[in-house]
Amino acid sequence: EAALDVTKLVDQLAEAKRPRQAVGIWQTTDGPALSYGYFIAKNKKLTIMATIPDTKKHVAVGLEITF
Incomplete structure (x- = not known):
């Protein structure tokens, strides 16, 4: 009897x-x-x-974290 753990491979493919x-x-x-x-x-x-076409009105940079 043999067992093969492919969990890491499946996680890499999903990513x-x-x-x-x-x-x-x-x-x-x-x-x-x-x-x-x-x-x-x-x-x-x-x-x-950035607002279009006037980028001087509103420009933002942000970091979004998803769960």
Whole structure:
């Protein structure tokens, strides 16, 4: 009888299929905004947001943690 533990391999495959980037369209009090996010770790995403077309109205950078 033999046993093979593939838990680590399954976890790696699931992580590889996870999206690494995200884009968004927002409506803020300063007007419409676009955002771009990049997953820097398994559950952490760095996001940059700016109002369009006037980026001087509202620009933000944030770290989002997903559960």
